[in-house]
Amino acid sequence: MESSPPQICEGLQHMSESMFVGLCEIVGTSQQIAIRREAEDIQEMVYRRVRRNGKIITMMSGSHREGFRLKESDVDFMFWPNNHRVIMDMSQSEYYNTANTTLILSDSSESPPGFTLLQLLTPTTNRAIQTACVRMNARVYISSSIYRQLTFSAVNHNFTIHGPCGNGYIAGYEYDTAYCFVSDFWPPSASSWIDRCHSWPDPEIVDDIVRNGCHFVAIGHPLGPHENEEWRISFSRAEYKLVYSMNHCQFLTYGLLKLFLKEVINQQSEGTNKLLCSYHMKTTVFWAIQQNTLPHWCPQNLLAGFWICFKLLLKWVYKGICPNFFIPQNNLFLTKVHGSAQNRLFLQLHELYKKGLACLLQSSSIRSYIIHVLYSPRLFICTDESIMRSEFHYDVELVTQFKLCFFMCGDISQTTKAIHVIEQYVESPMTHHQVVMIQKLATSIFQRTPFLLQNMHNDTGVNKQMYIADKQSCHMLKLAAKIGCISDMLYIAMYYYKTLRYREALSFIEMTKVKLAQPYLMYSYVDTERYTEAVGGQSWSTKIRQAVAENIKLNDEICFISELIPEQQSALQNRVPILYIPVFVMLHFLEFLCYRHIDTTLSQAALDDLQVLVHHDQGRYVSDIFRDISWEILGICQQMTGDIQAALYSYQQSLIQYSVNRIQSATQRRIQDLVQSTSHQ
Template sequence: MSAHVFLHLCHEVGTSLEVGTRRDIMDIINTLANQMRTNLMMTSGSRREGFRLVESDLDVMYWPNSYRVIWELYQSHYYNNLSKELILCDGSESRPGFTLLYLLSPRLYSELQRACVRMKNRHYISSSKHRQIKCSAESQRSTLHGPCVGRHHGMLGYDLAHCFASDIWPPSASSWIDRSHSWPPSHIVDDIVKRGCHFVAIGHKLEKHEQNEWRISFSLAEQKLVYAMNHFQFLTYGLLKLILNRIINNGLGDDDKLLCSYHMKTAVFWAIQQNIIPQWCPHNLLYSSLTCFKLILKWVYEGICPNFFIPSNNMFLSNIYGEAQNFLFIRLYELYKMGIQSMLETLSITSCNECIDFIRDPSISSCADEDVLFSEADFDIKLFREVDNQGSFSVSNVQKCIQFLHIIEQMIASPLTQNQDIMLQKLTNSVLQNLAFMLPLNTYTQENKLKYRADKISCHFLKFAAKFGCISDVLYLAMYYYKTFRYTEALAIIEVIKVKLSQPYVMHNFNVDEEMYTEAVGGQSWSTKMGQAVAWNIKLNNNILYISELRPEQQSSLQNDVPYLYIPPFVMLYMLEIFAANM
């Protein structure tokens, strides 16, 4: 039965190859973003970990590169005070996992000065003031959510946390280094420790300094630990998330949810490191999941959930106690008595007849080989969807575009996975397309040398993007020709694209005849497949004017905080054809 559920979880959560692809793409996006910014950033949350569930979230952490947090005064010698402004921890009155932060040498007119409060003759940075300042600087539709500012990027919601970084591992987490013998491997431990930690703007609810305290965040370390899991451990974590979201917390409001995904992840971390589960494999999947569930049940019964890095930090202390604790324990114990089979039948992953038949008839055999789950076309659909979803950068001007292209040029020379290679190819095309429409060209004339040169460069960029992009990318060139009054050239391109888009093997919006697709491009490189058999929606940055006819749609989208306008390729094709033919 475990092996059968393993296969269904590979469908729901992803195979090891799928998850690895998602992580590769998110990693290269993260690296690119940091190269483009003065301040540093890191994506975290379940999407960064490799999940693509309906409930999967994305967190983005930003921290100013000009500030660093230290634990002891002597550590100030590690830094050049001219380039870094130092912040000192003061955890003398805080619970484990929390601290106060104060500026060692506050600058009179710095933005951070506005977030400071005066205590003990020092300038302490108030977490609540810092949150409020950052939230007021965001969109009007932004809302405070714990230490984060809630935002939307198109259809995707995400939490934005403005924080501070320390290059030094917290002394209170030194015990984690000492007990990390069996897992994770020593090189991962070393990498985690040398990267330090972060501080997010939220205090402990039971502390008198709650409004001013900061929580120590191990988001980077946790991401590396999730990456260090084998796929069976990751699927166990995934199954626990499904049980949490679709059974335990189902129907509850946000304020009534006592358990969260972080507790599930913590249980899996402890189970792996303490060797509670003798063997992580498909046939042991239900046992490992039930073991972690029992660990959480034990924690709820005792009212103690030890943080994985700082065990003295009880993560249940502020919300799981008294009547709420009793209610949650009864709820979890009832689920435990019902058994894992009942939980599986409740989950959508067991809704298919094959799995239900298996549960009711153990004589049915099951193969635990994830390689049999997806065809080549299936995997390509998932890859290209991921690339398309991530394949744009919000670059606001020509200079940023040029900077972006220089960074990509440098990255191409570094070791890249095939997934990252195709991601950089898509990003390059996207920037070239945007850049072509941002160059200062209003009318087409041979007499104005500057405009002629800009036009020539724009055409070159769009032809290059079309050569290395997907089939529908040629429509950007047709759109540019229409914009610059070259209607005959636009119509000629449209006729060529019509033929290409009409081929029966072309993947339209991630739908395809798998047999014909495989026959046409099976076994080819992803770059070749993208250029010969893939068409995705035309994605227009609403801050760039492409053609005047689309201005109302773009302005309407911007008013609703929607950064991009998506147009199906055939819609764009026939729209341009009608416009150009009537000129």
């Protein structure tokens, strides 16, 4: 095979530049990728420091963590018990206090490369781990297959097993969850990787990766002697740090390979479309960069980089060997790419290879960028990222991350700890994007703490304590609104409604209503020109306060509005921790509830506004995935006014919507209660 990519036009360099621009459009510029990564990193750092020993630790991994937001980008989460640690040999036990840490020994003596048995060394109080234990050769091991089944069924009844992961949906997104164990030590079987890192990545990145150890996910090798008991060594944390260390051209090459896999390779035939996956593409890029096959990864060489990776992939398929980047002896093709399937796949890839770079024309996403250059070979192409995206585009990116940022505070002690952690971050150097996320986390905490305090002091009934807590609560909520977005004022209205101060609540509802009516509002839709004209060039704090709104998020473990308790309980029973409510629905709902105690005419007007919104909105203010709770709230209001038939209709509409919030059991109970009450009349 020739060492350089074939020429499909005189200006291969020109075409690479066009592809660079196109991939920046599809995948994102380096600044957009940085916003996504930094937002996730700062959240994880705060959560990690807040979570107590013995709690479950969460880490996002996969494409989403790496910075991709492609349609097929999966959202992967890894969970592990923080009071359990895997050690590689017995001498490492001296680093742990076994009174509060359960030790597990990795025993890979009988397992294929990249896999291991996990021997339980010290007692555990974790019921799932206890149940998953099996005896072999007078030793106690944790069975991966039993543990996987137990953990998935405990979290979500509606899951499908996908490798070591449970696959499901939340808030309209597909996600994979993997329950695993963590080790603070680098596995000996991957020691050769450290010695191999001469040119890439940099030594400090290698040290950081090794210092942070690895994970063990619940799946065995199908050809191993103990498939049901074995665990796979996972380098997920190391992998996203390696992806972070890529320059933007290398990252875009990885993105191009992902698109090429989905839109070209996997479209060849049904018999081969499941043989290769995104992880193989990532592995290809890792090896290509480390082997230094392309000295300069830059926009002008993007297609050369792609071709090098494609050739390497073709070679691996021909040989039936795809070496794991960290443990090369672990052949990622061993159980799938072999025999007749391997031959068919190689022939298909070789046909694409013979077409040269013209094979990229089969990709629907990137075809236009190639054709653009073919028809305009002398067209000037600017690869300067600073002018590819406007201030508005980066605002949208930041707002998207801002809306995804949320702190789950289960109790006051955890909330207090979170505030201390955030204070420490405020005093340390941070990027602009990290400051925004810390600000959002603080807002989230300040919004939820008053409701926790109110619920606590309602139980004690001590007037002085209630008075002090109320003063603190009002201060926190107003501070949250001051540093938060427009919709954050509704939490003040909720608190005043909950504490029977209806006129005060209505004053904040009116202020919110005026701000939400601005033509430059950034919610589910935004008028780019009006937004830029109104807040362009201003500080982020000004933009967020004057022009941004988000859905209302209610932590289901906290009572915010008593009228929604059944819905929160239903969501919790279905293991959905947050109730998502469109901001305009919540606005009219609160307005209706408050005016019921002051002016029935205005209360009916608020209900009429809510009804028009729910019945006639075309997705601008009420997203399709939140129509379940929107119809539900309309039904609650109608039931409160005695309009039984309208309420029944609304509840029935709620039931047939896609249920992100998982409130069906509450809806069914409300329907039953309505039917029974009317039958007794």
